[in-house]
Amino acid sequence: MTEHLSEQEIAASQTPLNRLREVLGQVLFGQELLLDMTLTGLLARGHILLEGLPGLGKTELVKALGQALGLDARRIQFTPDLLPGDITGNPMLQERNGTREFVFQRGPIFANLVLADEINRASPKTQSALLEAMAERRVSSMGMRHELPDPFFVLATQNPIELEGTYPLPEAQLDRFLFKLNIKAAGADVLERIVLKRRLGDELETPAVMDIDGWRTLTDRVQRVYLPVVVANYIARLVHATHPGQSQAAARVKFGASPRAAIGLAAAVRARALLQGRINASFEDVQATAVAVLQHRLVLDYHARLEGDTGEGVVNALLAEISTQGAPLPATLKEPTA
Amino acid sequence: MLHMNEIDFTDDSEGRKDATPEGASSRLACTYWRRMARALARRVNLGWLTLHMVPLAAFGGMALALGLLPARKWALLPGWLGLAAFPLWLLLAAVIAALRARRHFIGETQALARLDASCHLHNRLSAAMQGVGDWPPPPDPPPPKPRWNPVRTMLPMLASLAALLLAAFLPLKAATPVAELPPVRELSAWTAVDASLELLREQASVEKEALEQVGEQLDALRAQPRENWYRPGSMEASDHLREQVGQAARDLQQALNTASTALATAASTPLAAHERDALLEQLGQALDALQQGMLPLDTETLAALKEMACQEGLKNIDPAALKQLLEQLREQGKCLGECASRCRAPGSGTPSEPNGQGLGEGQVGLAAAEGDDASGGVSRDKAGNTPMTFRPPQAPIQAGSPEALANRDLRQAVLGETTGVSTDQHEIDRDAWTGTQPGGGAAAHTGQGGEAVWRLPVMPHERSLLKAYFD
Numbered sequence: 001m002t003e004h005l006s007e008q009e010i011a012a013s014q015t016p017l018n019r020l021r022e023v024l025g026q027v028l029f030g031q032e033l034l035l036d037m038t039l040t041g042l043l044a045r046g047h048i049l050l051e052g053l054p055g056l057g058k059t060e061l062v063k064a065l066g067q068a069l070g071l072d073a074r075r076i077q078f079t080p081d082l083l084p085g086d087i088t089g090n091p092m093l094q095e096r097n098g099t100r101e102f103v104f105q106r107g108p109i110f111a112n113l114v115l116a117d118e119i120n121r122a123s124p125k126t127q128s129a130l131l132e133a134m135a136e137r138r139v140s141s142m143g144m145r146h147e148l149p150d151p152f153f154v155l156a157t158q159n160p161i162e163l164e165g166t167y168p169l170p171e172a173q174l175d176r177f178l179f180k181l182n183i184k185a186a187g188a189d190v191l192e193r194i195v196l197k198r199r200l201g202d203e204l205e206t207p208a209v210m211d212i213d214g215w216r217t218l219t220d221r222v223q224r225v226y227l228p229v230v231v232a233n234y235i236a237r238l239v240h241a242t243h244p245g246q247s248q249a250a251a252r253v254k255f256g257a258s259p260r261a262a263i264g265l266a267a268a269v270r271a272r273a274l275l276q277g278r279i280n281a282s283f284e285d286v287q288a289t290a291v292a293v294l295q296h297r298l299v300l301d302y303h304a305r306l307e308g309d310t311g312e313g314v315v316n317a318l319l320a321e322i323s324t325q326g327a328p329l330p331a332t333l334k335e336p337t338a
Numbered sequence: 339m340l341h342m343n344e345i346d347f348t349d350d351s352e353g354r355k356d357a358t359p360e361g362a363s364s365r366l367a368c369t370y371w372r373r374m375a376r377a378l379a380r381r382v383n384l385g386w387l388t389l390h391m392v393p394l395a396a397f398g399g400m401a402l403a404l405g406l407l408p409a410r411k412w413a414l415l416p417g418w419l420g421l422a423a424f425p426l427w428l429l430l431a432a433v434i435a436a437l438r439a440r441r442h443f444i445g446e447t448q449a450l451a452r453l454d455a456s457c458h459l460h461n462r463l464s465a466a467m468q469g470v471g472d473w474p475p476p477p478d479p480p481p482p483k484p485r486w487n488p489v490r491t492m493l494p495m496l497a498s499l500a501a502l503l504l505a506a507f508l509p510l511k512a513a514t515p516v517a518e519l520p521p522v523r524e525l526s527a528w529t530a531v532d533a534s535l536e537l538l539r540e541q542a543s544v545e546k547e548a549l550e551q552v553g554e555q556l557d558a559l560r561a562q563p564r565e566n567w568y569r570p571g572s573m574e575a576s577d578h579l580r581e582q583v584g585q586a587a588r589d590l591q592q593a594l595n596t597a598s599t600a601l602a603t604a605a606s607t608p609l610a611a612h613e614r615d616a617l618l619e620q621l622g623q624a625l626d627a628l629q630q631g632m633l634p635l636d637t638e639t640l641a642a643l644k645e646m647a648c649q650e651g652l653k654n655i656d657p658a659a660l661k662q663l664l665e666q667l668r669e670q671g672k673c674l675g676e677c678a679s680r681c682r683a684p685g686s687g688t689p690s691e692p693n694g695q696g697l698g699e700g701q702v703g704l705a706a707a708e709g710d711d712a713s714g715g716v717s718r719d720k721a722g723n724t725p726m727t728f729r730p731p732q733a734p735i736q737a738g739s740p741e742a743l744a745n746r747d748l749r750q751a752v753l754g755e756t757t758g759v760s761t762d763q764h765e766i767d768r769d770a771w772t773g774t775q776p777g778g779g780a781a782a783h784t785g786q787g788g789e790a791v792w793r794l795p796v797m798p799h800e801r802s803l804l805k806a807y808f809d
Contacts, residue, residue: 004470226471228464230451273460280465283455306803324455327442330385332392332490336456336482 004226005279013221014277020068020209027064027204028057029197030190036275037181037292038065038155043222043271046178046264047134047154049119049169049296056183058157060204062115065155067206069215071112072149078122080165084129088139089146104141109133112149112212116156120166127173130154134176151215171255171299178264179289180296182312218274225270226280234286234324235265241322242298242314249317252304257297265293283324291315367473371463374481375449381484382449386442391435392494398427399498403505410505411513417506424502457481522564527576531556531583534677543670544590544633552632555579584681586632591674593627594635596620597643598667605655621647639666 017039024035038061041048050058059075066073076087089107093100108114109130119127133139134154139146156177158169174180186194210218241247243256250256269285276285295311304314329335406420444452450463459474466473535553538544559576566572600621603609609617625643628635635643642663646655796804 007471226465226468228451228461228468230447230454230464231461276460278460278462279471280461282460284458284460303803306807325452326448327444329382329484330389330442332388332487333382333385333484334487336484 003224005221005224007279009221010274010277010279013218013274016210016214016218017275023068023206023209024061024064027060027206029193030186031057031183034181034183037179037289040268040271040275040289041179041292042153043219043274044178044264044267045151045219046267047156047176049174049177049180050155050157050183051160051180052157052183053161053185054159056185058183059115059117062113062155064204064206066113068209069113070208070211071151071215073113073115074108074111075115075117076108077117078119078126080121080123082122082126084126087126087129088133088141091142102142104144104146106146109139110146110148112151112153114152114154116154118159119156120158120169122167124167124170127167127169131173131176134173151212151219174296175258175260177296178268179292181292222267222271222274225273225278227266227270228280230326231269231281231283231286232266233326234283235262235269237326238286238290238318238322239265239294241318242294247318247321249314249321252301252309253298253314254301255299257294261294261297265289268293287319290319363475364472367475368466370476371450371453371466371473372446375446375453375463378452378483379444379446379449383439383443385484386439387432387435388491390439391431392491394431394435395428396494396498398431399424399502402427403498403501406502406505407508407510411510413512421502421506453481522567524560525567525573525576527580528556528560530680531580534583534587534680537673537677537680538633541670541673543636543639543673545636548633552579552583580681582632584678587674587677587681589627589631590633590635591671591678593624594667594671594674597624597628598664598671600624601646601655601660602664605657605660618647639670
């Protein structure tokens with residue numbers, strides 16, 4: 001049985017994590033919540049889909065993360081003519097000692113941190129090349145399996161406004177992203193800071209906060225964060241309620257979230273608990289991460305899409321509908337007022 | 339409310355003792371939170387119990403009140419007994435409610451989770467309960483508890499209690515028992531027929547099988563439901579049976595008289611040949627009448643009469659045997675006369691008129707001349723129109739005689755009825771065919787540029803959605 005985290009380990013984890021937040025905060029101004037969610041997703045060993053307009057700092061964030069964590073980061077620009085082999089690598093015919101043989105040339109996916117920029121511009125065939133890599137962290141070519149480096153994260157971006165010439169990500173691939181984060185535009189005060197601190201064409205240098213081993217230690221500690229039974233029960237009820245007919249909020253949901261979503265949500269709440277300096281996960285962690293974990297896994301029906309309903313709205317309605325407690329209070333009692 | 343100074347923290351939940359200040363503080367917190375959780379669980383479980391019990395108790399109280407009112411009115415129960423039954427019903431309702439509410443009961447773990455949520459403790463209590471981390475210090479002020487909802491708890495109970503008190507002590511006028519209605523009396527015709535049959539059985543002057551058949555007819559009339567006894571059909575059938583029995587008794591009595599007179603005449607005086615032949619013929623007719631009809635003479639008497647009539651043309655009749663036979667015939671005749679008088683309808687003549695042609699035989703004195711439709715008199719059980727009129731009889735309505743009818747109103751026609759026959763033909767334009775049309779698969783109309791070649795059928799709500807979307 002896994003030993004639970006001690007208060008000392010939690011305290012020891014807070015120093016590098018706070019330093020990491022501070023460093024990343026120097027790269028992305030006014031996006032503390034996005035940074036926290038990104039770190040939470042990475043601590044949970046999940047892949048993240050970033051959705052936002054161009055110029056909001058998605059690429060900078062990934063580059064900064066790679067430098068701060070001491071990870072090997074690569075960027076792949078997805079285009080319609082990109083082929084799967086361009087990502088995973090190709091077998092090349094080479095001659096050695098008078099004999100010819102295929103030698104696998106690794107593609108850009110063999111990195112710790114891969115930025116799949118504008119992933120929805122590639123064809124479904126190319127998008128599906130990421131499926132095996134994201135789920136099993138390896139690449140198969142000509143019957144040979146090639147393990148990807150550990151840790152391995154995919155941070156994909158997509159632009160929500162330019163839909164011409166794009167291919168929506170298939171549900172199976174969306175399910176492999178632990179988080180989908182919507183990047184919001186910054187306010188005027190943040191823009192003022194950006195204008196004062198940045199110049200066009202500047203290349204940011206982010207100091208390394210930890211190495212790969214330090215990061216692995218943190219991700220191992222995430223696995224040891226205690227998940228109370230009541231919290232697990234809340235996760236299960238929440239994910240179950242995403243299916244049509246199981247809740248009012250899911251009335252217009254065509255297909256609900258998968259068990260993989262429940263597992264992902266449990267990992268996310270553990271990671272958030274560590275990031276928040278707690279040895280156990282809580283209801284609040286579930287409520288904070290549920291939208292990021294579930295919104296892209298819900299398939300809404302025709303009416304919902306026409307009326308502008310979104311997965312985020314459905315998950316928020318679910319959070320309001322599903323109580324943290326397994327059983328409601330009887331009608332003979334009233335909830336206590338604070 | 340639980341206070342810190344009320345807590346005994348000498349030992350924790352696992353029975354260990356820790357003398358350090360930190361250990362004492364932790365035990366104190368553990369005891370505090372677990373007591374709070376148990377108290378919360380008790381309150382929530384009591385809430386569930388109350389939720390299931392209140393409707394049972396309220397409806398039971400109302401039902402008891404409703405039952406108590408007639409019970410008091412009829413003096414079946416005193417009011418205090420209904421009040422005394424209410425606590426017993428409450429006890430039973432509590433048991434039923436506990437069985438039904440049991441699945442909603444929460445334990446200490448769920449109560450700790452509630453405290454976690456209400457105190458925003460990030461599930462530290464749930465974790466500490468499993469030995470992960472320390473118990474958080476008791477808060478000040480203490481966490482709030484769920485409050486009782488008086489509308490759902492006390493209001494129904496008070497309403498049912500008020501109804502019960504009202505039913506128990508409301509002044510009521512005692513009801514007087516309704517006198518029992520007399521039983522339905524049998525028809526007089528049945529009594530008369532029954533008495534006649536009994537008399538004939540005792541006298542043994544009529545064949546038993548015939549008596550049994552009459553008895554079966556009487557039983558069939560009696561077997562009807564009581565409410566049908568005095569229906570016109572039943573009364574008419576009963577009267578008819580009585581008349582039949584009376585008439586049969588009179589016929590038999592008359593035939594007996596004829597036979598006994600003939601025998602007595604033949605035995606007493608010397609007769610000429612033609613007189614003897616006439617007597618023999620008269621006797622033969624009487625014997626035929628005795629063995630026919632609804633009530634035939636019993637076999638033994640009939641055989642004795644036949645034997646007597648066959649002795650050399652009534653010449654050598656034993657006087658002693660004849661005397662004995664005549665005595666027997668007299669007795670039987672007397673019995674049959676009694677039966678005939680019993681079966682005479684009330685007001686249908688005097689016993690001295692054997693044919694019963696007196697006033698009242700289905701007639702009323704005033705309307706005796708118009709007697710066809712006067713089948714029910716004031717002294718008779720029969721139904722019918724009393725002919726209280728001096729007008730001449732009207733033409734019969736010919737009821738029962740079938741007539742052919744023609745249906746002129748076609749709206750009332752039934753299925754299968756022929757409503758009309760026509761020899762018209764369909765108007766067909768036989769010059770409409772202009773030549774061979776394009777074969778299958780050929781486009782009859784290729785359309786022009788810009789024309790819609792297919793349509794997407796959408797439902798009205800989908801159309802409005804699409805319109806709203808593209809607007």
